[in-house]
Amino acid sequence: MERSLAERLERKLGLRTAELPDGMPWLYLAAAIFTTPVFSRNVFVLPAHLQTQAFVGNAMPFMAVPAAVHAVYRFVMPGVLRRARSSGQRLLAHVIVSAVTAALMGVILWSFTALLGWRRPPLSGALATDIVMTWAFVFPAKLVLAWRDRARAIDVERIKAEYASARNELYAIQSRAHPHFLFNAINTVASLIPEDPQRAEETLLRFADVLRYILETSTSASTPLARDVAILREYLEIQRARFERLHYSIEVEAGLDGVRTPPLLLLPLVENAVLHGVAAKGSGTVSVRIRQQAESLALDVEDDGPGQGGSSRQGSGIALRDLRRRLELLYGGAATVATDGHASLTKSGHAVKLRLPLGLPLDGQLFT
Structure with missing residues (x-):
């Protein structure tokens, strides 16, 4: 009119x-x-x-x-x-x-x-x-x-x-990070059932805890670091049920448990370390270190596997690319991701080093 x-x-x-x-x-x-x-x-x-x-x-x-x-x-x-x-x-x-x-x-x-x-x-x-x-x-x-x-x-x-647009892209990235873990965990439980039913049940309970955490944090911008680390341990225990010669260590500097970080930020990196570093030779060590460096939170994931390009499993690089994009959406240019050809554990291996700014608010629900 x-x-x-x-x-x-x-x-x-x-x-x-x-x-x-x-x-x-x-x-x-x-x-x-x-x-x-x-x-x-x-x-x-x-x-x-x-x-x-x-x-x-x-x-x-x-x-x-x-x-x-x-x-x-x-x-x-x-x-x-x-x-x-x-x-x-x-x-x-x-x-x-x-x-x-x-x-x-x-x-x-x-x-x-x-x-x-x-x-x-x-x-x-x-x-x-x-x-x-x-x-x-x-x-x-x-x-x-x-x-x-x-x-x-x-x-x-x-x-x-x-x-x-950024929220939808971030949601897609977070959703894309979980299917590999889910499939691997289900396969692990399935393979244990005929061989060791007791261990299969324990692994299934751990899988349920991780899955529950994924669902709970699927719309969250951040979560306390202590919760994320606890779930990371559960994930590595699931993987240890699959690879008996897998060893891991998680070191978190005192006083950082309450720091809020994006949920399941390290899970794709640890999954890659297991897949390319441990599974490639049937054994190995995955190390996670979290500490404060000046005004940044340093998160390092290392393995002692064959190193970049040495694994028979050639990855697509999607996990690392998605991680960089996720941090860019959340922190702008304030967060960094760096990779080393070999880790500090041995002269071989691989390391991914994250640096997140401390003090930036990441509270509340990201998706509704």
């Missing part, structure tokens, strides 16, 4: 609100100074005391009338606009309220200059000037505010769209 003229003006000028820019007094003062020669063309040839009268007399309406208009728009106009039922009524309210305010202040100022005995224009001319100048300030100011609000609304929508 085509909008009426009043509706179009209301939308473009932002007439639904009574807001006026806070920085306008400086504009009023500048206008008073620069328009004095326009209203008093011979001001510079007048005697000094008359020049003062001309500048002060011209400045008073420019300062007093806008001050009154701002006060009315702040304390009176919101109630007037709430009672208006249509765009036409709101437009009329702006026109009438600003004009009446300007006229009342014009009468007061005209009477004041009369008491001082200053030269002054006819009352009708003074009031007309005050009203027109008020409209010349108010409606352009409303237009500027409307443009600002529309630009702000566009920015908000853009930010919302970018956040939704």
Whole structure:
């Protein structure tokens, strides 16, 4: 349906609100100074005391009338606009309220200059000037505010769209990290059932704990480090049921248990270490070290396997690529991922080193 003229003006000028820019007094003062020669063309040839009268007399309406208009728009106009039922009524309210305010202040100022005995224009001319100048300030100011609000609304929508896109991408990355573990764990339990039912049951319980944790944290931005480390131990115990000659160590510096980190951040790295470092030769050691380095949290995952390119299992690199992208989405450029061709455990092996900034908030639900 085509909008009426009043509706179009209301939308473009932002007439639904009574807001006026806070920085306008400086504009009023500048206008008073620069328009004095326009209203008093011979001001510079007048005697000094008359020049003062001309500048002060011209400045008073420019300062007093806008001050009154701002006060009315702040304390009176919101109630007037709430009672208006249509765009036409709101437009009329702006026109009438600003004009009446300007006229009342014009009468007061005209009477004041009369008491001082200053030269002054006819009352009708003074009031007309005050009203027109008020409209010349108010409606352009409303237009500027409307443009600002529309630009702000566009920015908000853009930010919302970018956040939704990043959130969906992050959710996809987190979801992609878990299927490999689930399949491997199920296969491990299945292989143990005929050989060692007791161990199969224990492994199945561990698998249930890990699966429950994955579901609980699937929408979380962060989790306490202690919980993540506990689940990492459960995962490695599941893998040890599969690879009996697997050894592992997890070292966490004291005082870091409560630090919040993205959930299951190290699981893909540990899974890769087992797959390419341990499974390749049937035995091996996986080491996880977590400590504070200055203002960063250092998380290192190492194995003593054949090293990068030495495994018969050629990975696609998706896990590491997804990890980098996940950290980029969560921390921007503040987190880093580095890989070494060999670990500190031996001259072979492989190491992945994460550095996360401490102190950045990662609380709440990331996905809803």
